[in-house]
Amino acid sequence: MSRLDSFIRRLEAQRRVLDWAAASIAGRPGLVLELGLGNGRTYDHLREILPEREIYVFERNVSPNPRSMPPTGRLVEGDMAATLPDFAARHGRQAALIHVDVTTGVPERDRTLFAWLPDHVAALAAPEALVLSGWAIDHPTLAAVDLPDGVPTGRYFAYRRQG
Ligand SMILES: C[S@@+](CC[C@H](N)C(=O)[O-])C[C@H]1O[C@@H](n2cnc3c(N)ncnc32)[C@H](O)[C@@H]1O
Structure with a gap:
């Protein structure tokens, strides 16, 4: 598979997984955290499908498409190794x-x-929260969850926070 095909598949998988996750958390209160603003594509999708949610975005090199810039107060700028524990200390x-x-x-x-x-992610996830990742996360409090049909194996990973 060419890298272009692989990239397209990754984006298709992302959209399918984000849509599925948004439906899965319906009725469950809580923040949405986007780790990695980048160009802002997935952030833009999340705010479109979850308009009522408080979405916080973490990024150390802020340079998205201008249409995908998070509002003041919702962008957490800096290295996540420091900003995630700071955020957890404030929000739990x-x-x-x-x-x-x-x-x-x-x-x-x-x-x-x-x-x-993974430790920082676990420290921010509410009981039963959903965690999505492009790479496999190994953490004792995160239990793997089946992804929706149509997401190629190994392309994306989902976990439920235990307790
Ligand atoms: C794959 S890109 C995100 C793509 C984005 N979600 C989108 O759809 O456009 C990953 C981003 O994570 C950021 N990043 C990587 N390591 C980081 C760290 N330790 N702290 C903060 N940001 C980091 C990079 O600067 C990069 O913009």
């Missing part, structure tokens, strides 16, 4: 949905490079 476990979209594009590399991230 209030997130109903966390989308982990920090990636180098190489999942094996991501698991090593972002080995510090």
Whole structure:
């Protein structure tokens, strides 16, 4: 498969998973956290499908498409290794949905490079919160959840926060 085909499949999987996740958290209060603003594509999709939610976006290199700039107060700028624990100290476990979209594009590399991230994600996820990630997360409090039909195996991962 060419890298272009792979990229298209990743975006299709992202949209399907985000739509599924938005429906899954209906009726469950809580924040939505977008880890990795990048160009702002998935943030823009989340705010469109979840217009009533408070969505916080984390990014150290803020340079999205101008139409996808989060409002003041909802953008948490800086290295997530520091900003996530700060945010957890202020808000606690209030997130109903966390989308982990920090990636180098190489999942094996991501698991090593972002080995510090799962603990911070777990510290922000409310009981039964949904966590989505482009790479597999191994954490004792996050139980794997089946993805919707049509998402190729290994393309995306979903977890439910236990307790
Ligand atoms: C794959 S991009 C996000 C794509 C975005 N969700 C979109 O749809 O356009 C990953 C982003 O994570 C950011 N990032 C990576 N490591 C980070 C860290 N330690 N702290 C904060 N941001 C980080 C990068 O700067 C990059 O913009």
